[in-house]
Amino acid sequence: MARLPRFLMPGYPQHVIQRGNNRQQILFEEEDYWFIWDKIGVAAEKFQCDIHAYVLMPNHFHLLVTSYLENGIGKLMQYVGRYYVQYFNNRYDRTGTLWEGRYRATLVDPKHYLLAVSHYIEANAVRAGLVSKPSEYGWSSYGGNAEGAEDNLITSHREYERLGRSAKARREAYAKHAEQPIAEPMLKQIRDCTNKAWVLGSPEFCNEIESVLNRRALPRPRGGDRRSEAYRRSAGLA
Numbered sequence: 001m002a003r004l005p006r007f008l009m010p011g012y013p014q015h016v017i018q019r020g021n022n023r024q025q026i027l028f029e030e031e032d033y034w035f036i037w038d039k040i041g042v043a044a045e046k047f048q049c050d051i052h053a054y055v056l057m058p059n060h061f062h063l064l065v066t067s068y069l070e071n072g073i074g075k076l077m078q079y080v081g082r083y084y085v086q087y088f089n090n091r092y093d094r095t096g097t098l099w100e101g102r103y104r105a106t107l108v109d110p111k112h113y114l115l116a117v118s119h120y121i122e123a124n125a126v127r128a129g130l131v132s133k134p135s136e137y138g139w140s141s142y143g144g145n146a147e148g149a150e151d152n153l154i155t156s157h158r159e160y161e162r163l164g165r166s167a168k169a170r171r172e173a174y175a176k177h178a179e180q181p182i183a184e185p186m187l188k189q190i191r192d193c194t195n196k197a198w199v200l201g202s203p204e205f206c207n208e209i210e211s212v213l214n215r216r217a218l219p220r221p222r223g224g225d226r227r228s229e230a231y232r233r234s235a236g237l238a
Contacts, residue, residue, distance in 0.1 A: 006197060007107040007213065008070050013052060013157065015117050015194050016073060018081065018103040019060035026088065026098060027058050033139050036061070036084050041153045043079040047072040050155035053118040055125065055140040062121040064108070066157065077103045106193040107209065107217075109201025113190075114159045117200070118145065119178050120190050134178060146175040 007014075020026040027033055033056050040063070044051050049072050053064040067073045085098045108117055122145070125137035134142040144151030145160070148171050156170075163173040182190075193200040199209050199217035206217035 006074075006105055007199060007209065007217075009107055009209070009213070010068050010070055010072070011066065013064055013066045013108045013110055013114055013117075014073055014105045015108055015121070015190070015200065016063040016065060016077065016103055016105045017060060017194060018077060019100045021097050021100045023059050023100070024098075025059045026084075027056060028092075032088070032091075035087055036080065037139075037153060039080045039083050040076070043076040044153070046079065047075045049073060049076050050157070051141075051153050052114070052155065052157045052160065053121045053141045053145065054153065055121050055137070057124055057128065057139075062124060064114070064117055064121055073105065104194050104197070106190075106197065107199045107201070109199070109205035110157065110159050112202045112205065113200050114157055115174075115177060116182065116186055117190060118160075120182055120187070122146075122178065123182065142178070146171055146178055 027036065036056060040051065040054070043049070044065070048068040050066045050068075051063055052066065053062075055062050065073055065076070067076070069075070081099055081103075088098055089095060108114055118141075122134045122137075122140045122142040125131050125140065126134060131137045134140065135147065141151060141154045143149030144154045145156075148167065160170060160174065164170040190200060192198070196219070198219060199206050201209070201217070209217045
């Protein structure tokens with residue numbers, strides 16, 4: 001089944017994932033991580049994007065990014081993907097595709113989901129069993145968001161800024177939230193919306209997006225749901 005078109009909404013954050021083809025490893029040496037980190041930063045500035053959170057994993061990477069251009073995220077991903085493939089193929093003497101296909105993305109409701117997605121991204125290495133806590137993994141935004149480490153790649157979102165009046169207070173509040181495991185329903189919702197290109201947001205936010213873009217933000221109820229007794233009663237059919 002063909003993937004749905006992406007939601008293009010300048011000024012709204014999106015959760016973006018790009019994986020290696022067949023989930024193959026794309027990052028091996030420290031130089032590889034630094035190269036792609038640098039290209040993400042160059043592209044973010046070039047295409048007017050703010051990176052709020054990220055993680056670079058051996059076979060994929062995640063970004064939480066707000067673009068101020070209609071197709072800024074697409075241009076960022078194209079730029080990073082093209083330059084990294086050239087670098088990677090030259091460095092490892094290979095040819096052919098590196099990425100699994102086009103990147104996956106979901107529009108994120110900043111008020112209700114931005115911080116959850118940020119924590120989800122930064123805990124990726126923990127879920128993969130590479131480290132026991134986010135602070136132990138060096139290739140993510142956790143150090144900048146939670147510990148005040150210098151990280152020129154990240155720009156705070158206004159929802160992050162609301163965590164406290166001072167930088168110290170914001171970092172402490174962020175770290176405290178990050179200590180709480182993400183509930184399984186939230187994990188599933190983030191994954192499903194990102195992989196299937198649906199909006200990750202509250203009902204009110206989804207309704208707002210639907211009215212602006214004139215397209216559905218969430219999948220239609222399944223046929224079985226529509227035929228259920230509860231559905232028929234609510235619709236006046238039973």
